Amino acid sequence: MIKQEEVVSLAKLARLALPVTEVEKLCRDLESILGYVASLKVETSRSSVATQVRALVDNSLRFDIAPHRAGIYTERLLAASPETHSGYFVVKPIFTDHGN
Amino acid sequence: MAIDLRSLTITSWCEQLASGEARAIDLVAAYQVEITRRNGELNAYLEVFDDARAAAEESDRWVAAGKAPRPLEGVPLAIKDNILIEGEICSAASKMLASYRATYSATVINRLRQAGAIILGRTNMDEFAMGSSTENSAFGPTRHPNDPTRVPGGSSGGTAAAVAAHLALAGLGSDTAGSVRQPASFCGLVGLKPTYGAVSRFGLIAMASSLDQIGPITKTVADAEIIFSVIRGRDDLDATTVEYPRPQEPLPVVADLRLGVPENLISDRVSEAVKQNFDQALEVWRALGVKVVPINLPRLVDALAAYYIISPAEVSSNLARFDGMRYADRVTAPTLLEEYERTRGEGFGQEVRRRIILGTYVLSSGYYDAYYRRALVARAFLTADFLDAFKQVDAVVMPTTPSTAFALGEKTISPLQMYLADIFTVPANIAGLPALTLPQGEDEQGLPCGFQFITPLFREDLLFYLGKQHANLSA
Numbered sequence: 001m002i003k004q005e006e007v008v009s010l011a012k013l014a015r016l017a018l019p020v021t022e023v024e025k026l027c028r029d030l031e032s033i034l035g036y037v038a039s040l041k042v043e044t045s046r047s048s049v050a051t052q053v054r055a056l057v058d059n060s061l062r063f064d065i066a067p068h069r070a071g072i073y074t075e076r077l078l079a080a081s082p083e084t085h086s087g088y089f090v091v092k093p094i095f096t097d098h099g100n
Numbered sequence: 101m102a103i104d105l106r107s108l109t110i111t112s113w114c115e116q117l118a119s120g121e122a123r124a125i126d127l128v129a130a131y132q133v134e135i136t137r138r139n140g141e142l143n144a145y146l147e148v149f150d151d152a153r154a155a156a157e158e159s160d161r162w163v164a165a166g167k168a169p170r171p172l173e174g175v176p177l178a179i180k181d182n183i184l185i186e187g188e189i190c191s192a193a194s195k196m197l198a199s200y201r202a203t204y205s206a207t208v209i210n211r212l213r214q215a216g217a218i219i220l221g222r223t224n225m226d227e228f229a230m231g232s233s234t235e236n237s238a239f240g241p242t243r244h245p246n247d248p249t250r251v252p253g254g255s256s257g258g259t260a261a262a263v264a265a266h267l268a269l270a271g272l273g274s275d276t277a278g279s280v281r282q283p284a285s286f287c288g289l290v291g292l293k294p295t296y297g298a299v300s301r302f303g304l305i306a307m308a309s310s311l312d313q314i315g316p317i318t319k320t321v322a323d324a325e326i327i328f329s330v331i332r333g334r335d336d337l338d339a340t341t342v343e344y345p346r347p348q349e350p351l352p353v354v355a356d357l358r359l360g361v362p363e364n365l366i367s368d369r370v371s372e373a374v375k376q377n378f379d380q381a382l383e384v385w386r387a388l389g390v391k392v393v394p395i396n397l398p399r400l401v402d403a404l405a406a407y408y409i410i411s412p413a414e415v416s417s418n419l420a421r422f423d424g425m426r427y428a429d430r431v432t433a434p435t436l437l438e439e440y441e442r443t444r445g446e447g448f449g450q451e452v453r454r455r456i457i458l459g460t461y462v463l464s465s466g467y468y469d470a471y472y473r474r475a476l477v478a479r480a481f482l483t484a485d486f487l488d489a490f491k492q493v494d495a496v497v498m499p500t501t502p503s504t505a506f507a508l509g510e511k512t513i514s515p516l517q518m519y520l521a522d523i524f525t526v527p528a529n530i531a532g533l534p535a536l537t538l539p540q541g542e543d544e545q546g547l548p549c550g551f552q553f554i555t556p557l558f559r560e561d562l563l564f565y566l567g568k569q570h571a572n573l574s575a
Contacts, residue, residue, distance in 0.1 A: 007457060014416060014460045015423065015437070016453060017445030029454055030461065032516050034471075037405040042477045062339055076203040082430040091425055092436040 002027045002034070103130050105266040110175055110323040113269065117169050124156035124163075124174025124218065127269075131176050131220060135267045143242045144252075144261040146181055147189065148221035155218040162216070170216035171330055177212065178262040178271035181222040182229055183314065184303040185209050192305045193237040194227045196447030200428045206303020207338065208272060208314050208331045215330040220268050223258030227449045228419065229279055229307045231255050232521040235512055236451045243508070245287065246547060250505040253283030253521075259317050260287040270318040270327060276307050277407055278500075278525025280315040281537040285500035285550025288539045290567065291317050292324045293525075295558050296532035297342050299328075300335035308414035309340075311407075311529045321538060321567035328560060345558050351565045352494060354388055360395035360493035369523060371503045377541030377549040378499045384573045395489050395496065399482040403527040406482070408519060409462050409475035410530075415452075416459030422447065454515060483531040490556045495566055498524045500537040500550030528554050536563040538570060 007026050011018045018026070074087065083090040103126060116122040132148065139145050159174040179185065182192040184202035186209075191197040209219070226236040234242040234257025242257045244250040245265035252261040256273025260283035263271050273280040275293040284291025292315040299314050306312060316327035334343045361382065370378070382392050424430035424443030431442040448456070462471035489496060502523060511518040528535035533554050540551035551570065555562045 006461075010457050010460045010464070013464070014456050015420075015440040015444055016448070016456060017438075017441040018453065018457075019445070022450070022453070026454060026457060029515050030458060032514070033408060033458060033519070034461075036516055036519075037408050037471065037475075040402050040405045040409075040474050040478050042402070042474055042481060062336065067337065073203060077426070080200060080203060080428070081426050082424065082428070089425055092439060094436055 002030045103127055105130055105134060108269060109320050110172065110270060110318065110326050111320065113175060114169065114173065117163060117173055122174075124159040124176075125153060127174060128152050128156040128176050128218060128220070131267060131269075134265070135220070138245075138265055138267060141243065141248060142245060142261050142265055142267075143240050144223055144258045144265065144267055145178065145221045146191070146193070146224050146239055146258070149188065149219060152176065152218055152220050159216055159218065170214070171326055172212060173216035174218060175216065176218045176220045176269050178221060178223045178259045178268035179209070179219055180225050180256050180259050180271070180273045182225060182274060182305040182307075183209060183272060184305070185219060185222070188222065190222065190305065191238075192228045193225045193239055194447065194449065194452070195238040196422050196444075197428050198238070202303075204303065207300035207335045209303065211331050212272075212327075217330075223256075223262055223271065225258055225273075226255035226279075227452050228305065228415075229255040229274055229276055229312075230415070230451050230455055232278070232282055232518050233506070233508075233511065234258060234261075234283070235508065236449060238449055241508060244505050247505070247545070250507055250547070251286070253286035253501075253505065255279040255283075256317065257283045260284055260289060260291075263287070263289055263317050263319065270316060270323055272314055272327075273317050274304055274307075274312055274314050275525075275529065276311045276313075276411065277529050278522040280317060281500050281525045281535060281550070281552065282521060284317050285537045285539075285548065285552075286505040288548030289317055289319060290321050290324050290539075291315060291537045292328060292560070292563070293528055293535045294328060294332065294560060295534040297340050298332050298344060298534070298558065298560070300331075300333075300338040300341050302335055302337035306418045308411040309418060310414060311411060313529075321536070321564055321571055324536070324567075325560075325564045332560075347559075347561045351562060354390060354569060357385075357566075358391045358393060358493040359385060360393055360489055360496045362397040362400050362496060362498065363394045364397065365400045365524070366498060369502050370499055371543070373541075373543035374499045374501070374503060374549050378551065381540050381551050381570070381573070382497075388573075393493065395493060397482075397485045397489055397496070399478060399485050400527055402478040403482055403530045404519065404523050406475040406478040406530055407522070407526045408458075409471045410479065412455040412459030413463050413472055414459070415455045416463065419448075419452070419456060451515070479530050482527065486527075486531045486533060486554075494555070494562065496554040498552050498554070500524060500552040504543045504545070504547035504549060524552060533557060534560050534563055536567050538567050540570075540574065
């Protein structure tokens with residue numbers, strides 16, 4: 001059973017303000033979806049996972065070089081932001097000076 | 101000259117163009133008239149671009165100058181609203197990105213334009229591609245062209261409705277669990293989900309990165325093949341793409357074909373009409389001497405459950421970037437954390453919020469082993485099952501969807517019921533395999549059913565071959 005406190009805590013982790021009216025419905029929805037996905041009955045020992053997943057993955061890496069000249073997209077990217085200042089995105093300060 | 105949009109295909113358009121009988125400007129104008137006439141009712145397009153006529157004139161100049169027509173010369177296309185087109189709004193049908201203008205174009209858009217294609221506009225979808233009905237759009241649902249009380253499928257429902265209603269000659273969607281094939285099937289069209297790694301996703305707004313692929317929605321298999329041949333191949337800007345391999349094996353003659361039917365999945369999960377049409381198609385194949393054999397894919401039933409763990413996990417990670425700092429609108433609040441929370445809470449719709457919470461749950465400490473790790477194992481086993489199956493058969497065949505197009509609102513109450521609409525399409529995404537849907541009969545209300553082929557990795561050539569044979573059988 002998914003509790004309302006759990007959903008509220010998950011929303012906090014996901015940085016998501018949920019309407020209060022939605023929490024109860026989300027509990028029911030999660031309960032039903034997780035009930036369905038719990039039908040997965042597979043061997044999950046770590047070695048089995050590693051072998052199976054490794055067999056599937058063929059990593060493709062590229063050289064760690066700049067894909068384009070620095071700065072050519074800066075203005076366009078900044079233009080998409082709600083607030084900028086002198087070529088930077090503006091965000092609220094994380095630390096305040098209340099302690100000083 | 102008058103253009104019959106109903107019978108027009110990319111192939112027939114290219115023939116008209118080559119014979120000097122047609123101009124792209126007339127074709128674009130004809131589609132714009134139809135869009136004006138029907139889009140108010142269907143809501144297939146979120147926006148029609150002003151520059152389509154200029155692009156058509158440029159295409160006409162190219163041909164008039166005596167240059168050889170390119171593969172998609174003057175072909176007007178509808179593009180799903182999660183594929184970036186530089187300078188245009190790309191909202192993923194979300195309030196979160198309602199005013200976001202793309203700063204660059206997706207690789208597929210550049211390739212289409214280099215091949216002569218014209219982009220008519222951006223089409224409606226389920227928000228961030230999460231849904232199977234196009235009802236989860238922040239800009240209202242899209243309606244089925246044959247019956248406006250029904251859904252066109254989703255999440256690429258806007259593109260499918262546009263092509264089916266003759267508001268575009270073809271289009272692009274993205275397929276994470278069936279989002280190209282399911283709406284194509286509902287609307288009586290052809291839809292391709294390419295092999296994972298065959299088509300660049302650079303410039304596609306990511307939903308679940310281990311599953312997403314861009315694919316065409318068209319009227320014929322030959323048209324899907326033309327678009328695929330233009331957009332496929334390695335892209336340095338998407339590390340998951342590879343150089344598309346040349347076919348290693350010749351195509352089999354029809355009488356040597358073996359088609360595998362996973363009866364364990366199909367048996368009691370489809371409507372009577374879907375089953376009848378599917379069985380009828382198998383009978384026709386058998387009459388041609390094709391071996392239609394039952395195959396055992398024991399883990400196939402796990403695909404959807406694994407999907408609804410893996411996909412929300414990736415969604416919760418991919419959508420973390422939408423916090424109101426770099427894109428679109430921000431809800432101001434006293435602290436930075438509250439700004440994040442309120443921007444995301446108000447910007448994302450209900451289904452997106454549900455999947456982010458679900459993804460956060462399955463990845464959280466204590467549940468990771470119980471859900472995410474288990475899903476990864478199921479995914480590996482399912483892929484191994486398919487590889488085994490392809491030792492016995494050339495292709496796996498299934499209905500594309502359990503039912504025909506359902507009514508608006510019919511499945512919005514229960515998310516699980518909506519998710520089950522993807523049960524036959526999701527296995528190809530989980531295993532990374534290519535899959536093609538094409539029309540196969542209708543139900544008693546005249547709504548189309550779909551027939552789906554799944555082939556080994558990078559065997560799109562075999563898919564197109566089978567699809568063309570199948571279309572001839574049905575004709």
